[in-house]
Amino acid sequence: MVETMAETTATMTVSGFANLGLDNRLVDALSGLGYEEPTPIQREAIPPLIEGRDVIGQAATGTGKTAAFSLPLIHRLSTLTVRTRPTALILVPTRELAMQVAESVERYGKPLGIRVLAMYGGTGMDTQFRALHRGVDVVVATPGRALDHLRRGSLVLSEIAAVVLDEADEMLDMGFAEDIEALIAATPTTRQTVLFSATMAPRIRAIAGRHLTNAVEIVIARAPVAAGAAPRVRQTAYLVPRVHKLAALGRVLDAEAPKAALIFCKTRSEVDQLTEALAARGYRPEALHGGMSQDQRDRVMRLFRSGQANLLVATDVAARGLDVDHLTHVVNYQLPLGTEAYVHRIGRVGRAGREGVALTVAEPREQSALRAIERVTGQRVEFARVPTAADLKARRAERTKDAIRATIAEGELDQFRGIVESLGSEFDPTAIALAALKLAHRAEIGDTADEPDIPTTVPEQSRTPFRARGQQHQQHQTRSPGPRLARIFISAGRESGIAPRDLVGAIANESGLPGRDIRGIEITDRFSIVEVPEDAAEHVIESLNGARLRGRRVSARRDRRE
Template sequence: MLETVPVIESGFTKLGLDDRIVEALTGLGYTEPTPIQREAVPPLLAGRDLIGRAETGTGKTAAFTLPLLHRLAATVTRTRPAALILVPTRELAMQVAGSVERYGRLLGLRVLPIYGGQPMEPQFRALDRGVDVIVATPGRALDHLRRGSLKLDGISVVVLDEADEMLDMGFAEDLDTLLAATPSERQTMLFSATMAPRIRAVAGRHLKNPVEVVLTRAPVPAGAAPRVRQTAYLVPRAHKLAALGRVLDAEAPTAALIFCQTRSEVDELTEALAARGYRPEALHGGMAQDQRDRVMRMFRSGKADLLVATDVAARGLDVEHLTHVVNYRLPLGIEAYVHRIGRVGRAGREGVAITVAEPREQGALRSIERVTGQRIELARVPTAADLRARRLERTEATIRTTIAEGGLDAFKAMLATLSGEFDPAVVALAALKIAHREQGDESEDGPDIPATVPEPARPALRPRNNNNNNNSVRSPGPGLARIFISAGREAGISPRDLVGAIANEAGLPGRDIKGIEITERFSIVEVPEDAAEHVIESMNGVRLRGRRVNARRDRQN
């Protein structure tokens, strides 16, 4: 008699998705859609354009991938791509392409990620063989379009994923060019963690009567703990490294992503943390791609428990076992902060976001709270006594776990021998001392870090002019600095090159670049004064149009 296998009713079936897609999802263990999927999939299946405002970790990749696959399921034997998904980074391109392949594994669709940092020739061959879904970074997609290797006249679905990130990286013109090459009757989806006016402008140019779905993380019920606990420590600059060590010792993260602003800061902090006994790895744009791949393999496998990175290098990262995000330096914009903490607390998991800030940065923390509507708790840096108590707690937890695991019979003979010489309580205390020693050396805790008293709230600062259309700089505006870059029209430099490079290398949003002046042999850009030194350090040695450039403050500034 054949055994009857119970049928698991899937919430995805009720959305009206192709049975093969539902079967693939069930095989992956997904039976119920997330809120963003429940809201977005039905109008997308009906053929509507859509604007989705969704934070990282809410399930937005599946929200656009599933209806895209459903639409393509009927016909899979194409010679030209039918769907184009544009993403800001190589890492995200690989992740989204992997999701498309997993969800559509029973459909026979061909998926190809194309991005910079790898040879063009393999991409040429793959495109020539035929592809159904392209997942691409805008710059590399535009390269293929201009070479004629990427044909977009058969595209029926376009997705702009993390649109705010793409605009921050200077891809606005690239997006316009790519979308202009696709048929006007296509379906278009735009997803973004934030919805600034510039995102609205892109949607207004390229989407037709879109449905709008706004979904952030689920609200925290009164009295409940938030899924992402946000904490800040106010520390004088000279004590930041010591404070970070104390916080890491107290938190004991399974895996933490630590954000710095510059490549040199990443390297210095990685070296300092290694000297303190941690297992850190560095990740920044100055590393070769094979180095970055090696670092990510180590971090994902648990061979490294701390990843010290710049914003650009960490864009698009999705590490399932990540428990903590640490801002060793506050980002230059609130949107960047939102993206950073979105690395944890994904798919319903809990996470911790920690900021080690200087006292002068309290105003920036309050601004983040106002814009995000989420509280950042100001906490005291753990003292040496706090760490000792925390280690004792971990020792006790370790002992309890060991007892629960069993397998202690092999040590009975040793206990009997030692108990014949010493009091059994003394033997137990010696064993506890050995276990506690494994939690860390208390002699390394050092003196306590000076406490910083939070300052009273200050009046809000006057917002800066956000006009990016000024192409001629004569004198810097208030709060701005002029940066000289040693390449101009002679090297083929355009405003888009400068905005894209600064966004990529320094993580400075394009809207914060207030003016651009390009001469025959050099260029001048205006950036916020508090970001000037960071931009200069990040841009020195960068290649623009194949030419290595130098950056410094303009001597007329």
């Protein structure tokens, strides 16, 4: 039976973490980290979780779900006098989310001596073996890696007091259903079970029905905002030929002058190539993708958060779970494979009432995908021309005037008065000021000739007029056929212990392709074949090459029988 507790972002007369029943040491730790008021999901979830109730939580990304389940989990673990084996298991869909959740749990639980271990594929198991042997309280893991440790006997779940399924819908999309069932079956029936998901599809309800008892259900809708205060994201797209995409991106960045921008590419190699190209053009970019070590990722995020780098070039998988407070722009240098991924990307800006900007540099052939995004999201994507050289000159002139005003306001100019007075006997004061401006511009952008304008495609008028979500199309429309599929050969089969869920999980995790788009799975003794949408085939192949399946590196290519 499920008890409904809240269906909207209900307010409480009592506010503050101290009033939710948390251990005072946790409250003090949160205060030290700058947390002031709990979010709606935290207000609703923490009290029943402290009581030991099973909970189903539904809330959108960025609403504070991690703290909602981890704070009461830490609170309850701190009351256990003896903790010799893991007492809490948190399952997440991806490596990046495992690292983020583990970092949060460790940060919150440090004053209480909570030991945390993140476990995920793509890295050696030795370090994880040693950490488990030394002893941990909370294991944050992807289902596949947790099951590997369970089968080898290095992960013992007999003393688990709580299991959390975070982003349950995404784990099911990635083919982890059987792994999740096996892991839960290895835990005591007396455990507390918590399920968090952005959606509540029937399959999520089915899992809840099998494993949760008398659960409290918490549904947090997006809070309505007052007119004029909506954190809407300004969405702009530029349609340019592929050969001009890099130059167009540079023009757009120069015009926008973002304080901090997250630029998305599809693959690791594309991230590296774009980062190198932007650096060669004088920008301050850093790359972030799944092929980097933890130390490398930590260094990149330190540079980005401190402002030493203002451009972060990343893949969708690597950027999952990242939350950067000062982010002002999201740039789609390459469109994602699905509308959901696009919405997730642009949702990273415009939070908490801040203005956000989402920019897309696309090829003319991709305008139909942008129109589809408009129809699904119910929001307009404005098509614009790439700024011209004249536009950039005008923008720089405005910035120069602003800088001069600020410099005059700062004062401390007397040290330059002698130079001006000595030149004043030879030249007109206006000529002196103009020469100083010329030197300043030359130092900033170089004394180069004007670049030619970049051709911009004028978007075709959509055959289906844009309508906000909920409006109906009156005219008859012909259903379009399904996407053309490509067959992908993968160099691992039954002899390597490969099951369909391994293939689905690896493809979804490495490439970001939703599990529902992976079809026609065939597994032989030595190799496997899967079918994916044709427009995603090359991306999937590049993402899989060098990835690990059941501990073995695999290669991927198009099936020669295609």
